[in-house]
Amino acid sequence: MIQRRQFLGGAALAAWSATSFVPVWAQNAPNLGTPELPAPGFARQKVGDVEVIAVNDGVARRPLGEEFVRNAPLAEVKAMLASQNLSTDFIDIPFTAFVLVMGSQRVLIDTGLGEFAPPTAGKLLANLAAAGLQPADITAVLISHYHGDHINGLRKRDGSWTFPNAKVHVPAPEHAFWMDDAKMNAAPEALKGAFQGARRVFADKPADKLVLLQPGAKVLPGIASIAAFGHTPGHTLFEVTSAGQTFTYLADLTNAPTLFARNPDWAVQFDMDAEAARRVRREMLARVAAKDALVGGFHFPFPAFGRKVVAGNGYAFQPVA
Numbered sequence: 001m002i003q004r005r006q007f008l009g010g011a012a013l014a015a016w017s018a019t020s021f022v023p024v025w026a027q028n029a030p031n032l033g034t035p036e037l038p039a040p041g042f043a044r045q046k047v048g049d050v051e052v053i054a055v056n057d058g059v060a061r062r063p064l065g066e067e068f069v070r071n072a073p074l075a076e077v078k079a080m081l082a083s084q085n086l087s088t089d090f091i092d093i094p095f096t097a098f099v100l101v102m103g104s105q106r107v108l109i110d111t112g113l114g115e116f117a118p119p120t121a122g123k124l125l126a127n128l129a130a131a132g133l134q135p136a137d138i139t140a141v142l143i144s145h146y147h148g149d150h151i152n153g154l155r156k157r158d159g160s161w162t163f164p165n166a167k168v169h170v171p172a173p174e175h176a177f178w179m180d181d182a183k184m185n186a187a188p189e190a191l192k193g194a195f196q197g198a199r200r201v202f203a204d205k206p207a208d209k210l211v212l213l214q215p216g217a218k219v220l221p222g223i224a225s226i227a228a229f230g231h232t233p234g235h236t237l238f239e240v241t242s243a244g245q246t247f248t249y250l251a252d253l254t255n256a257p258t259l260f261a262r263n264p265d266w267a268v269q270f271d272m273d274a275e276a277a278r279r280v281r282r283e284m285l286a287r288v289a290a291k292d293a294l295v296g297g298f299h300f301p302f303p304a305f306g307r308k309v310v311a312g313n314g315y316a317f318q319p320v321a
């Protein structure tokens with residue numbers, strides 16, 4: 001399933017800054033105005049006995065160039081945005097984590113950019129507080145993959161852990177890839193920042209706090225994981241089931257759904273293995289649309305909750321408030 005030869009190639013590399021832990025694409029574009037942040041920055045849904053809280057970390061605005069969709073002409077990409085009354089000059093990429101409130105457990109899925117964010121992001125803790133949660137309340141953190149917008153918030157600049165009482169569950173193949181010194185040393189300069197970012201967060205993580213999960217296995221009672229390799233080598237989704245209802249966290253299965261759910265065959269520049277990502281995107285979107293399942297995505301428009309419905313050759317995202 002993993003095609004390693006593709007992982008270190010192509011445009012994905014250019015997406016990462018070699019000198020900083022913040023991916024270039026998470027920085028804001030100059031002269032294109034400021035993205036609007038959701039207010040309030042949290043939203044709640046009930047899934048059986050579980051409460052799911054979407055917690056926004058912010059939004060980055062990036063100029064729309066040829067590189068963003070690797071395998072489609074820019075004119076087609078712009079036409080797709082225009083057909084949805086969206087700007088064709090830039091693309092706004094929100095960052096939204098989720099908290100599962102299950103009995104005494106408070107499970108955070110992905111962390112946002114933390115103290116390594118551009119000015120319009122790094123809002124997760126403020127929005128958690130607005131939703132009534134403190135960092136110490138979080139009992140577990142689940143990580144979908146090791147890109148900076150998903151892990152940087154785990155740890156502060158001074159090295160301290162943001163969620164002191166949480167065990168951190170990470171996909172074993174994702175951890176193995178990014179912590180492999182031979183892979184880092186062999187990686188092009190532009191990708192080294194991402195390897196260094198993973199080390200900043202995880203290098204001296206106490207073994208009793210770090211839980212390596214096998215994608216496809218149950219993570220915690222009521223929470224399953226789903227292997228969705230392609231965006232990164234160990235990219236993993238999470239699904240919570242309660243009283244016959246489900247919520248599926250799609251992580252970075254698609255970047256902006258206005259482009260990559262509508263055209264699941266389009267490859268965002270950050271997909272490290274574009275063909276594996278395309279196949280798993282097709283499979284998972286078909287599955288959640290057939291089930292009419294409640295889904296959430298890290299880069300979906302806030303509140304980032306909704307359903308996927310068939311639209312043409314792809315899927316439209318229908319938000320639920």
Ligand SMILES: [Zn+2]
Nearest residue numbers: 147149252298
């Ligand atoms: Zn992401």
